[in-house]
Amino acid sequence: MPRPPLRLLELLRPLDRKLLRDLWHIKGQALAIAVVIGCGVGMYVMSKGMLVSLDETRRAYYERYRFADVIAPVKRAPDSLLDEIAALPGVRRAETRIRAGAILDVEGTSVPITGQIQSLPPTPSPRINDIVLRSGRYFDPQHPDEVLVLEGFALAHNLQPGDHFHAILNGTKRRLTVTGTVLSPEYVYSIAPGELVPDDSRFGVLWMNRRALANAFDLDGAFNEALILTSTGSNEDALIDRLDQLLKPYGANGAYGRDQQISDQFLSNEISQLKVMGRMLPPIFLLVAAFLLNVVVTRLIETEREQIGLLKAFGYRDIAVGLHYLKLVGAITLLGIAMGIGLGLWLGQGLAVLYMEYFKFPFLLFQAPPDVYLISVGFSLFIAVLGTFSAVLKVMRLQPAVAMVPPPPPDYSRSAQWIEALARWIDQPTRMILRHIYRWPKRSAMTSLGIAMSMGLLIGSSFSLDAMIYMIDISFNVIDRQHATVNFIEPRNARAIHDVEHVPGVITAEPFRAVPAVLRNGQYSRRQAIIGLTDTAELSRVVDLDYQPVDIPAEGIVLSDKLAELLNIRSGELLRLEVTQGRRPELDVPVSGIVKTYMGTSAYMDLHSLNRLMKEAQSISGAYLLVDGQRTDELYRSLKNTPAVAGVGLQEEAQQAFFATLNESLGTFVFFNTLFAGLIAVGVVYNSARISLSERGRELASLRVLGLTRGEVSYILLGELALLTLVALPVGAGLGWLLAWAMVTSFDTELFRIPLIIDASTYGYAALVVVLAAIGSGLLVRRRIDRLDLIAVLKTRE
Amino acid sequence: MIPRMPENNNPDFAFHAKGLTKTYGIGQSMVYALRGVDLEVPAGELVVLLGPSGSGKSTLLNILGGLDFPTEGQVYFDGQELTAFDDRHLTAYRREHVGFVFQFYNLIPSLTARENVMLVTEIAENPMSPEQALEMVGLGQRMHHFPAQLSGGEQQRVAIARAIAKQPRVLFCDEPTGALDSKTGIVVLEAIARANRDLDTTTMVITHNAGIADMADRVLYMADGQIQETRSNEQPLKPTDLSW
Ligand SMILES: Nc1ncnc2c1ncn2[C@@H]1O[C@H](COP(=O)(O)OP(=O)(O)O)[C@@H](O)[C@H]1O
Ligand SMILES: [Mg+2]
Secondary structure (H helix, E strand, O other): OOOOOOOHHHHOOHHHHHHHHHHHHOHHHHHHHHHHHHHHHHHHHHHHHHHHHHHHHHHHHHHHOOOOOEEEEEEEEEOOHHHHHHHOOOEEEEEEEOEEEEEEEOOOOOOOEEEEEEEEOOOOOOOOOOOEEEEEOOOOOOOOOEEEEEHHHHHHOOOOOOOEEEEEEOOEEEEEEEEEEEEOHHHOOOOOOOOOOOOOOOEEEEEEEHHHHHHHOOOOOEEEEEEEEEOOOOOHHHHHHHHHHHHHHHOOOOOEEHHHOHHHHHHHHHHHHHHHHHHHHHHHHHHHHHHHHHHHHHHHHHHOHHHHHHHHHOOOOHHHHHHHHHHHHHHHHHHHHHHHHHHHHHHHHHHHHHHHHHOOOOOOOOOOOHHHHHHHHHHHHHHHHHHHHHHHHHHHHOOHHHHHOOOOOOOOOOOOHHHHHHHOOOOHHHHHHHHHHHHOHHHHHHHHHHHHHHHHHHHHHHHHHHHHHHHHHHHHHHHEOOOEEEEEEEEEEOOHHHHHHOOOOEEEEEEEEEEEEEEEEOOEEEEEEEEEEOOOOOOEOOEOOOOOEOOOOOOOEEEEHHHHHHHOOOOOOEEEEEEOOOOOOEEEEEEEEEEOOOEOOOEEEEHHHHHHHOOOOOEEEEEEEEEOHHHHHHHHHHHHOOOOEEEEEEHHHHHHHHHHHHHHHHHHHHHHHHHHHHHHHHHHHHHHHHHHHHHHHHHHHHHHHOOOOHHHHHHHHHHHHHHHHHHHHHHHHHHHHHHHHHHHHHOOOOOEOOOOOOOHHHHHHHHHHHHHHHHHHHHHHHHHHHOOOHHHHHHOOO | OOOOOHHHOOOOEEEEEEEEEEEEOOHHHOEEEEEEEEEEEEOOOEEEEEOOOOOOHHHHHHHHOOOOOOOEEEEEEOOEEHHHOOHHHHHHHHHHHEEEEOOOOOOOOOOOHHHHHHHHHOOOOOOOOHHHHHHHOOOHHHOOOOHHHOOHHHHHHHHHHHHHOOOOOEEEEEOOOOOOOHHHHHHHHHHHHHHHHHOOOEEEEEEOOHHHHHHOOEEEEEEOOEEEEEEEOOOOOOHHHOOO
């Protein structure tokens, strides 16, 4: 005889069968909760995994290609000094090289391209700052015009090994030949000085044979940068001091650690943003999920009161019954965690692809370490159990005799005075709504709060776009209003401004002086270029908190707020300046003002007093230009052929690159934020509607029997949710502002400060998403109201 | 509303039903709740439906009240075929013409007695005032109490006030005294009888309690999904004279 088929359910103990059926019964709600948990876990897995992956990739990359721990730029030092550097305590290895700026000219590109060029030894064996050859070959030391170029630059200009382009090296135009493309740990984030985002078409990095580069820059037998690998456990600050001492006679610019290196700074910035995101956002999702679990389990327990009493009467122990409900919570949570891990891995891999476009690693694999998963599981379960603990405890404490008596009807007699005052003027359904909200104030408040959180989340995660756009607007249209910035190779006599004024296409030119210095206040010190501006400066200006131009006093120095914070100095106090150029004067100057900047750090002085301080004749480092938009091609051609020009910065292009980058990432960013916030809103509204429906199904069916239409009955349930959603909107706006504030505070780095700017449209968009999500879940529940079984409801007592 | 059908427009009958059958389930597990019920209910009468549990009383009442559909057969109310109505028209029918009273009162716990009545008077065409309706059931003094503050009998009387406040053409009561003791039950039945008398409302009361039948103009005995017997009372008793 054939054996009957084995049914899975029959293998389970009866209580577990009940669990599965209960779960199936509340599947919609269970799924909604699991999705909210999934969003939180997914975001955590993505951000934490990405963080670890980036960190690990960076570490491995730096180690394998021996990225310098300390970099010591000088004006010119003899090669023989290398032995002395290598002998300093804490130095594991030292190497010297030549590094310089250049203007590049690639056929088909009219704008001048900012370039960086550095030397490599004749054979491919740099011991520090090695390169990754991606295509072609190492240059031939016999051919001084052969160079390796950064891969991104080559791709942007479609340069292949064997192709040619021009570069102005130390005032001489040279035709160079590409032999290969490379990646370098120095240029993971390849950004031109003063820019916001990488733009491979306007920033090129070249590597040239040491001898050829030395010839070009008159540095035979000399170097202008020392690279150092430190021995483990050595004191980097002490080493930097020793290096500065040693290199002082050679025009030392101040040695600095890897953490001050621009590419690494941007990378660290990104990592810390991921850190903030991974810490701040997932808990919000989990809190909402805990609340939803609490509501659902509490309601389930209410409807199963008699069953619980029965189980206990039959001899099930309190702990077994309690555990039964915890299992239900656990099952929903585990489902959410599984969904979240899947989502996190998927998002993480997508993000890794996105990152590979901005961060030029030879490899970047998204890989979350096991503890990410362990923490996801542990933390989610913990929060879930925490959220439902009181309800489960109630189950355990329930006396069987009490449980089997049906609960009395809910008492609405103690309603609020103001509701009753109001009730005079409103119809019965609206009264039902108000009294119901008041009868369960905690749950109503939590529902509103849950909806508000979803809105806050959306605002908090998308406001940064408003802030960035604002920051760019202020930076480019209020502070730096010039169209272009021209930097000279060497400081030139102030009269040189007239030469610049006569370059075709230039409308006006304003001079500036930039002087590298170390600013010191007690134990705090920073390497910082001091910018000297004329008192009539109209293009690049210094502005105060209200964006009003600030006059730079004839005496003293004006610092940006972040710089003042880093130096721990206040207005009126004395700051030590150690200039690392020219005669290297050192003196104390008063801080005469502190101004607001959003990008980088800056220090300003009056041009004349800066020159006086330098004990030099009136000289300038470059000029800010206002340009005739019709004649830019002429201007660019002319600048590319001016030997004295070391580099040109173009505001318009910088802005464009910024917005292009923003637009690329914007779509995905907004999509996911909207999705996540929408899911929370749906989860909260849907759950609360379902709970209300379960509690009030009988009431609503009775009303249908009395002749109220489907619409009128739906109004009672959905009107309540609409009201709670309405209340949630201003609260959500407030929460969004708070979240934005917290983000702004934690993103405050040397590179960027994000202003706390939230556009009205961002509030509006968030409100719209929340309202639409609420309407969507309302419609889902509305379908159930329409299908209320009138007769079944009338047959039974509650 | 649906156009009237002249051949059935007999003003003497509030309801007229032919061949009502109601089945649940299919195949082997099919259950007959009604097996071909024919019925005429004269306007203004108080009809009591008697019969054992499961005999199909509620099913019949729900179909007449526009809450349920028969599997086969037609119901005419005031000459219009109810069984041809869609949900929207049935809702309108209940709203305008029908009052319901149930065993478990089905009051809205978040509304006071008066507000529960207003729920209906607000949407009815020609209602009496909620106060008047509550006076009729003897609850003029308890208007502002919530259901949780009322006894079972009082709750049921609120339900009756709610059902009659719209001055319905028909009043359906499904075991209105089923959850009450006999003393309280009589007070409730008095309220129902008064509505039938004073408002000239055609009234159908379900009970499995034969004693109550003595207050009816007409008694229908149901068993096994069919009306087994119809009896008219020449001298209906007042509820206070009933005993069970
Ligand atoms: N939803 C349903 N599914 C199956 N059978 C039903 C359903 N509703 C009622 N019945 C059956 O129909 C018959 C008549 O029920 P009902 O009209 O409620 O009886 P009464 O009110 O006279 O006690 C009963 O046998 C009952 O089991
Ligand atoms: Mg019945």
